[in-house]
Amino acid sequence: MQWDLAQPFTTRFTVSAEAIDHYRHVNNAEYLRYIEEVSWQHSNKLGLTIEDYERLDRALVVIRHEIDYLAPAFEGETLEMATWIVEYDQRFRVARRFQLIRVSDQKTLMRGYTYFACVTLSSGKLRRLPEEFNTIYLPALVVEKPIKGISK
Numbered sequence: 001m002q003w004d005l006a007q008p009f010t011t012r013f014t015v016s017a018e019a020i021d022h023y024r025h026v027n028n029a030e031y032l033r034y035i036e037e038v039s040w041q042h043s044n045k046l047g048l049t050i051e052d053y054e055r056l057d058r059a060l061v062v063i064r065h066e067i068d069y070l071a072p073a074f075e076g077e078t079l080e081m082a083t084w085i086v087e088y089d090q091r092f093r094v095a096r097r098f099q100l101i102r103v104s105d106q107k108t109l110m111r112g113y114t115y116f117a118c119v120t121l122s123s124g125k126l127r128r129l130p131e132e133f134n135t136i137y138l139p140a141l142v143v144e145k146p147i148k149g150i151s152k
Helices: 028-046 050-056 131-140
Strands: 009-014 059-069 078-088 093-102 107-119
Touching: 009 028, 028 059, 028 078, 028 093, 028 107, 028 131, 050 131, 078 107, 078 131
Parallel strands: none
Antiparallel strands: 009 078, 059 107, 078 093, 093 107
């Protein structure tokens, strides 16, 4: 795969019938589900699960999504989604980049950027990233190059 950045975390899946909309391609809302799924898979692989978030009374909540839909995907196609942690301020904010490629022709179908803020699960109030997050997420930080068409 021709990934935009080095060292992606990737997951591969096949488009289900449930992902298809009335235009007979993957509904744009499904891309958000793919983003959430690969984000959690990456966090789990790094060593932070939902149980850790609950124990630490923290959540990384989305404050902004930027998505460029570059080409459609269709039922039955095999897709591969990549993610990278590209911003990590060690205080409150984390950002991830995403790239979705159709395996059959290696075409990039979507690029995205998601910004997160750290809050407490119990109150929803902004809180510092716990040291455990810093220990696990900071080493996964990838220095990015600009994406054409997506502003920071």
